[in-house]
Amino acid sequence: xxALEKFRQETRAWLEENCPxxxxxxxxxxxxxxxxxxxxxxxxxxxxLWLDRMAExxxxxxxxPAAYGGGGLTKEENQVLQQEMRRIxxxxxxxxxxxxxxxxxxxxFANEEQKKEHLPKIVRGEIxxxxxxxxxxxxxxxxxxxxxxxxxxxHYLVNGQKIWTSYADKADWIFCLVRTDPTKKHDxxxxxxxxxxxxxxxxRPISMISGASPFCETFxxxxxxxxxxxxxxxxxxxxxxxxxxxxxxxxxxxxxxxxAGSGAGLGGLEQAAKDYYxxxxxxxxxxxxxxxxxxxxxxxxxxxxxxxxxxEEAKAGQGPGAASSIFKYYGTELNKRRFELLLEIMGTKGxxxxxxxxxxxxxTVIRSWLRSKGNSIEGxxxxxxxxxxxKRVLGLPD
Amino acid sequence: xxxxxxxxxQLLRDTxxxxxxxxxxxxxxxxxRDTKDATGFDRAIWKEMSDLGFAGIMISEKYGGTDFGPVxxxxxxxxxxxxxAASPLVSTVLLCGSAVQLAxxxxxxxxxxxxxxxxxxxxxxxxxxxxxxxxxxxxxxAEADGNAFKITGKKTFVLDGHVADQLIVAAxxxxxxxxxxxxxxxxxxxxxxxxxxxxxxxxxxxxxxxISFDNVSVPATAVLGSVDGGIDVLEQVLDIARxxxxxxxxxxxQEVFDTTLAYLKERKQFGKVIGSFQALQHRMAxxxxxxxxxxxxxxxxxxxxxxxxxxxxxxxxxAKARLSDTATVMTNEGLQMHGGMGMTDQFDVGLFMKxxxxxxxxxxxxxxxxxxxxxxxxx
Numbered sequence: 001x002x003a004l005e006k007f008r009q010e011t012r013a014w015l016e017e018n019c020p021x022x023x024x025x026x027x028x029x030x031x032x033x034x035x036x037x038x039x040x041x042x043x044x045x046x047x048x049l050w051l052d053r054m055a056e057x058x059x060x061x062x063x064x065p066a067a068y069g070g071g072g073l074t075k076e077e078n079q080v081l082q083q084e085m086r087r088i089x090x091x092x093x094x095x096x097x098x099x100x101x102x103x104x105x106x107x108x109f110a111n112e113e114q115k116k117e118h119l120p121k122i123v124r125g126e127i128x129x130x131x132x133x134x135x136x137x138x139x140x141x142x143x144x145x146x147x148x149x150x151x152x153x154x155h156y157l158v159n160g161q162k163i164w165t166s167y168a169d170k171a172d173w174i175f176c177l178v179r180t181d182p183t184k185k186h187d188x189x190x191x192x193x194x195x196x197x198x199x200x201x202x203x204r205p206i207s208m209i210s211g212a213s214p215f216c217e218t219f220x221x222x223x224x225x226x227x228x229x230x231x232x233x234x235x236x237x238x239x240x241x242x243x244x245x246x247x248x249x250x251x252x253x254x255x256x257x258x259x260a261g262s263g264a265g266l267g268g269l270e271q272a273a274k275d276y277y278x279x280x281x282x283x284x285x286x287x288x289x290x291x292x293x294x295x296x297x298x299x300x301x302x303x304x305x306x307x308x309x310x311x312e313e314a315k316a317g318q319g320p321g322a323a324s325s326i327f328k329y330y331g332t333e334l335n336k337r338r339f340e341l342l343l344e345i346m347g348t349k350g351x352x353x354x355x356x357x358x359x360x361x362x363x364t365v366i367r368s369w370l371r372s373k374g375n376s377i378e379g380x381x382x383x384x385x386x387x388x389x390x391k392r393v394l395g396l397p398d
Numbered sequence: 399x400x401x402x403x404x405x406x407x408q409l410l411r412d413t414x415x416x417x418x419x420x421x422x423x424x425x426x427x428x429x430x431r432d433t434k435d436a437t438g439f440d441r442a443i444w445k446e447m448s449d450l451g452f453a454g455i456m457i458s459e460k461y462g463g464t465d466f467g468p469v470x471x472x473x474x475x476x477x478x479x480x481x482x483a484a485s486p487l488v489s490t491v492l493l494c495g496s497a498v499q500l501a502x503x504x505x506x507x508x509x510x511x512x513x514x515x516x517x518x519x520x521x522x523x524x525x526x527x528x529x530x531x532x533x534x535x536x537x538x539x540a541e542a543d544g545n546a547f548k549i550t551g552k553k554t555f556v557l558d559g560h561v562a563d564q565l566i567v568a569a570x571x572x573x574x575x576x577x578x579x580x581x582x583x584x585x586x587x588x589x590x591x592x593x594x595x596x597x598x599x600x601x602x603x604x605x606x607x608x609i610s611f612d613n614v615s616v617p618a619t620a621v622l623g624s625v626d627g628g629i630d631v632l633e634q635v636l637d638i639a640r641x642x643x644x645x646x647x648x649x650x651x652q653e654v655f656d657t658t659l660a661y662l663k664e665r666k667q668f669g670k671v672i673g674s675f676q677a678l679q680h681r682m683a684x685x686x687x688x689x690x691x692x693x694x695x696x697x698x699x700x701x702x703x704x705x706x707x708x709x710x711x712x713x714x715x716x717a718k719a720r721l722s723d724t725a726t727v728m729t730n731e732g733l734q735m736h737g738g739m740g741m742t743d744q745f746d747v748g749l750f751m752k753x754x755x756x757x758x759x760x761x762x763x764x765x766x767x768x769x770x771x772x773x774x775x776x777x
Contacts, residue, residue, distance in 0.1 A: 270777035284777050293777070294768040298716050305694035309401035316402045323694075326687040389686055390679035394659055397674045 008080045012087075018053045019090045020046035026089070029364075033095050036125025038172050047091075054093035055124040061099050064107065069120030097166070098122035098129040101247050102175050109191070109232045109240050118173075118193070130196070131248075132162040132176030132218060133241070140384050142177075143186050143238060147220065149178035156192065156230070158200075158223040164378065168203035168216035171196055175244075181235050191237035194225045210370035211353070248379045253307075253327035266342070266361055269293045273345045289345065296334075296341050303330055322393045329385035332375035339369035401697045403469075410470050414477040417450060422483035424746050430484055431603040437561050438597075438605035439484040447485060448517025456495055461511035468638070468703035472645035472696065479649025482746075482753050484604050486520050488760075489558035492642040493635055494521035494566050497583065501623030501631040506585070510564070522562035524553035524586075524609050525632070531762040533568075533632050534576050538611065540569035540584060545618050547571070549584065549592075549611040557760070559607030560597040562588055567611065568632060571625050581628035585620045586611075602749075602756040637714040640761045641699040644717040647725045647757050648696045651689055654732040654750045658682070661736055678735060685731055688724050695720050712774050719767035725754040 023046055027033065034040070034047050042048040054060050057071060062078045064070020073081065103122050106115055121127040138145040147160025158178060168174065173195055181188030196203070200223040205213035232240055266272040270293055273284040284290040310323045342365055343350040352358035352366060376382040390396045403411065421443055430438060447453055455471045457463025464470075471491070478487060491514065498510045513519035527535055538551020549569050559565070565586040573580030588595060592614040598606045623631050659682060662673030672678060699717040702710050729751035733740035740747045762770070 270772075270775065274777065279777075282776065283772070290772050290777065291765075291768055294772045297775070298720060298768070298771065299691070301716060302691040302695045302720055305401070305698050306691050309694045309697065312402045318402070322686075323690040326683075326690055329683075330687050330691070383680070386680040386683040387676070389683035390676075394679075394682055394686060396659075396662065396679050396682070397671060 004076055004080060007077055008084065011081055011084050014057075015084055015088055015090065018050075019085075019088060020050055022046045023050045023091045023093075024089050025091075027091060028360075032091075034091075034093065034125070035095055035128055035167070035170070037128025037170065038126070039170065040125070040128070050091070051093045051125050058123055060094045060096075060125065061103060061119075061123045064103065064119065064123065068107075068115050069123035094125045096122060096125065096128070097131055098127065100251055101131060101244050102129050104247055105175075105191075105240050105244050106231065108243065113228070114193075114231060127172045128167070128170060130165050130168045130171035130174050130218075131244075132165055132168075132174045134164045135161060136163050140381055142241070143189065145177055145179060145189065147176070147178045148182075149180050149190060149192060149225075151180075151227075152224075155227060156225045158192070158194070158220045158225055160220050162218040162220075163206075163215075165203065165216045165218040166214055168196070168218045169205050171203075174201075174218070175231075177237055177241055180237075184235070186238045187235055189237040189241065190234055191231045191240045192225060193229045193231060194223065198223050198225070200224070208370075209373070210367045212367065212371070245380065249328040252375060252379045253331035266346075266365065269296060269338075269341060269345065272342065276346050276349060292341055292344070296338060299334055300338070303334055306330075325389050325393050326385075328380060329376075329382050329389070332372075333382060335375055336372050339365070339372045343369055401694060401701070403473075407469055407473060410466065411473040411477065413450065414452070414474045415480075417447070418477045418481045418483050421446060422478070422485070423481050424749065427482050427484050427603060427749065438558075438603075439486065439561075444485055444520075445517045447487075448515065452487070453491055453517050454511075454515030456491060456499065457511045457515045461507065462515040463511065464515075468641070469697075469700045471642060472700040475642050475645040476649035476652075476696075479646035480653040482602075482650070482749055486558050486561075488639065488643060488646075489523065489562070489605075490514055490519070490521045492639045493523040493557070494564075496638045497523065497566055497622060497631055497635045500634055501583065506622065510585075519563045520558055520561055521564050521566065522556050522559045522607075523635075524556045524559065524565050524567045526555045527551070527553060529554075531759070531766055533636060534578050534581070534629065536568055536570050536581055537575050538567070538569045540571050540582060540616075542571070543615070546615050547582075547584065547618070547620070549586070549614045549616060552608070552610045554608050555598075555759075556607045556609050558605045559609050560595050560605065564588070565593075565609070566622060568628055569611075573626075578629050580626050581632065582625050583622040583628045583631060584616050585622055586614065586616055590614050590616070600756055602753040604753070604756065633711070636761055637710050638703060640714045640718040640767075641696070641703055641710075643757055643760055644699065644714075644721040645696050647721040647754065648689075648692055650750055650754060650757070651692065651721070651725050651728045654728050654747060655682075655685055655689055657747065658732040658735050665737075672735075681731060681735075685724075685728055689728070692721055692724050712771060715762075715767035715771040715774065718762055719764045719771065722758040722767070723764045725758060729754045 022044055034051055036051065058064065058066060058069055059071045059081065062071035062073045062081055063075065066072035099122060103119060106118060133142060135145050135147060147158065147162065150157045173193060176192050176194065178190055178192050179188055180190040200221040202219045203216040206215050206217060207213050208215065270284065273289055273293055277289060278285040284293065306323055307327065346362065349358065349362055350366060352362055354363060426440065451464035452474050454463030455466045455474060458465045475487060478485065495511065495514050498506055502510065525533065527537055538549065538553065540547040540549045549567060551569060565588050567584045567586045568581055569584060570580050571582040592612040594610045596608045598608055600606050662678060663671055665672050695717045699713045702713045732747045733751055736745060736747050739745050
């Protein structure tokens with residue numbers, strides 16, 4: 001306890017000294033998110049400074065071992081760090097699929113050489129990663145993927161196409177699921193890393209309904225990959241893939257709690273309703289809308305309590321309870337409903353696309369409403385999640 | 399925040415589980431119903447429950463209680479909900495015991511709390527006057543008459559009202575119908591002159607009564623708490639009851655869910671168990687999610703009571719609204735998935751649906767509590 005308190009004092013002092021003032025303000029747009037990488041551009045030099053200072057201590061990946069550039073913190077110390085960062089409203093220094101998804105998988109499945117090569121660069125934000133999972137013919141049935149990977153003696157040769165590759169056009173490297181045995185399904189998949197600058201790799205952004213293009217189609221034509229880039233055993237990639245999906249789902253579930261882009265700029269559902277609809281005697285003027293808002297708020301609170309309960313159960317050593325299996329499904333559906341309600345509240349002010357007729361917050365809500373539709377599709381659709389609950393948790397047969 | 403049970407609490411839950419399964423299984427409720435039992439619950443078993451400490455679970459050891467607290471009581475109620483156990487837990491322990499604990503003077507506490515803890519006294523709260531829960535809608539009047547009060551009015555939906563040894567009556571000593579101020583709680587002997595009690599036979603086969611008061615004279619010592627200040631006590635008491643009955647409903651929905659799941663794994667059509675059909679699987683998975691959320695809400699509400707948090711009214715309304723709504727949906731889903739057998743009296747799912755309806759209407763349904771939640775939140 002005493003050591004932890006000492007750590008808190010030191011951390012607080014260090015953050016006070018090293019977190020630049022502009023990094024203690026809320027982000028005003030998604031463009032300000034720091035993703036790192038070879039081609040990173042920093043409109044605000046303090047963002048780069050903040051990243052470098054945090055990376056120097058390994059605090060971009062606080063719990064990774066120091067030997068690989070991580071912070072080497074215990075869970076408790078990391079909690080303190082996060083609390084202290086929240087205290088001064090510090091922005092995350094780095095957002096990274098490398099940290100959230102690939103890193104934990106490398107720590108578990110990669111060989112020493114691979115860990116030494118890739119993990120420190122992830123920590124420092126030098127290399128930006130993307131995930132090559134889905135294919136045009138392999139969505140919910142991910143294990144049906146067909147991107148071909150042939151053993152050519154001194155290298156692998158990759159041919160095929162991925163889709164929904166987030167930020168592939170901006171990423172430096174890809175972690176990719178490839179088919180190394182066409183005669184088997186789950187047991188014919190391998191986990192491969194390669195440089196997006198390799199000849200034969202092409203990423204084309206896809207225009208989405210929200211107007212943004214965060215996803216790409218990614219084509220591989222005779223891409224030569226060194227054999228040392230295979231993670232884990234040949235044909236055993238599905239195990240790694242599943243573990244990674246777990247991390248991804250946890251990441252997406254948090255959306256139900258209403259974070260960035262949730263219309264927070266409008267002051268919450270009830271305030272927005274008073275502003276856009278009007279109030280009578282302190283109440284939202286429409287009783288029906290008021291009731292809908294309450295249902296939404298109650299479900300949101302119940303969901304937050306359930307995530308909290310699950311965390312407490314895990315901490316008490318009761319393992320990840322069955323409740324965690326519903327997070328991805330419930331959190332994303334909740335988030336979608338929230339945006340539908342927000343648009344109802346905003347009326348015609350919730351129908352703008354761009355330009356002077358609408359505030360920045362209004363446009364953000366409208367774009368986020370459209371973006372939110374993907375939440376219940378990406379990382380395993382709601383239907384797949386319900387299948388998982390039915391079979392694994394409830395024990396219902398095929 | 400404690401959303402995880404302590405060892406002591408787990409032990410209590412196990413004791414309660416075993417007790418209700420062995421001593422008050424659903425067969426007990428069926429027997430009371432089929433024999434048109436005059437009491438509507440088994441007094442001997444209520445005595446056993448008090449011996450186990452269930453009746454005195456909220457009462458301090460000074461009065462012979464076990465003082466296990468709201469979380470403990472919630473665990474007992476949840477298990478009672480699983481077997482539809484008919485007992486005076488809600489009327490006597492949740493409502494009246496809490497009222498006396500909160501507002502009673504030393505004499506009243508000594509007399510009443512020790513009798514409740516010993517299982518020797520059944521009590522009932524006479525509050526409602528209309529078809530919807532509305533704690534301030536009180537037209538029943540208590541006129542001061544020298545050193546006494548004379549109560550006149552009509553109460554309805556008084557849980558365990560026809561078997562109570564003692565009543566707590568909410569009456570107006572000043573102000574107008576729907577005023578918050580001016581409500582006073584009185585301890586009334588149901589055998590007093592002018593009290594007329596009519597048992598109402600309810601769909602859930604549990605107890606309730608209509609009670610009318612015609613110039614019923616009670617002494618000033620019968621006032622529970624302060625004259626005109628009853629609403630503050632009532633609101634706290636009702637929040638305890640709302641949270642407690644939510645715990646009962648949690649047991650109810652969990653039992654319907656478990657029973658339905660077992661049925662889906664056993665019933666065959668088209669040559670396979672119907673639980674293999676995705677149309678049913680997804681509906682069950684959805685209900686699983688809803689019930690997990692219910693569990694978190696009930697646990698948080700119970701620990702809010704235990705820690706005397708200031709958001710008790712808010713979380714009580716959240717719990718009662720969510721459990722009421724989920725109980726309606728889950729009992730409907732359960733019945734539908736049981737097919738024609740679900741429509742028969744032989745299967746239990748119908749009994750759960752009936753109890754869910756009554757529990758939903760008790761102390762405010764989803765509509766009441768969403769409205770209250772919004773008002774508490776200032777919109």
